[in-house]
Amino acid sequence: EAGVTQFPSHSVIEKGQTVTLRCDPISGHDNLYWYRRVMGKEIKFLLHFVKESKQDESGMPNNRFLAERTGGTYSTLKVQPAELEDSGVYFCASSQGQVNTEAFFGQGTRLTVV
Amino acid sequence: AQSVSQHNHHVILSEAASLELGCNYSYGGTVNLFWYVQYPGQHLQLLLKYFSGDPLVKGIKGFEAEFIKSKFSFNLRKPSVQWSDTAEYFCAVSPRYSSASKIIFGSGTRLSIRP
Numbered sequence: 001e002a003g004v005t006q007f008p009s010h011s012v013i014e015k016g017q018t019v020t021l022r023c024d025p026i027s028g029h030d031n032l033y034w035y036r037r038v039m040g041k042e043i044k045f046l047l048h049f050v051k052e053s054k055q056d057e058s059g060m061p062n063n064r065f066l067a068e069r070t071g072g073t074y075s076t077l078k079v080q081p082a083e084l085e086d087s088g089v090y091f092c093a094s095s096q097g098q099v100n101t102e103a104f105f106g107q108g109t110r111l112t113v114v
Numbered sequence: 115a116q117s118v119s120q121h122n123h124h125v126i127l128s129e130a131a132s133l134e135l136g137c138n139y140s141y142g143g144t145v146n147l148f149w150y151v152q153y154p155g156q157h158l159q160l161l162l163k164y165f166s167g168d169p170l171v172k173g174i175k176g177f178e179a180e181f182i183k184s185k186f187s188f189n190l191r192k193p194s195v196q197w198s199d200t201a202e203y204f205c206a207v208s209p210r211y212s213s214a215s216k217i218i219f220g221s222g223t224r225l226s227i228r229p
Contacts (some may be wrong), residue, residue: 103214
């Protein structure tokens, strides 16, 4: 069975450009999460989807970030326009249940804004 | 505020050495505890977890961790490391009966093993 897949693995863009990150969760997992790790610091929660609905987006840093999960399958995270401080590793995870269930992570997308 | 502190940013060991990575957390309630590992170029994966019961938890690849409630600690141990253990290790905590949206991660410890 395929795990959580993220695309691209690396992205280098200029400040002011737009980037879209994609996450394909494990098939059948209703819960999808985005996290971000900036400059080797902690991995921090961004938002949580249950199917196509946003359950919790309290970690989204500002309105330059837009996450979608149309149809409740894969999700995209768009940054527009990108700023230098958006550089980091963006992780996606999925889980079958919510409470006390294991979340399975992807390998992350390394975003560099120059 | 909830937080997780990993004491070492980078640890370098020789093969067959014993490993202990420190982790302390700050949270007022009952918690779930995790250690995740990311091998170079691979997924972030769960190494072991503690929800309740025996505070000494066995994980994959010979790792174990001990939950000491009085010390708010969940240190990771392995008696004899291998070159293949080179990776970054993350300690994490979440409130009991919560989803992955409530997981708080530490800043990670990079482990380098000399062959």
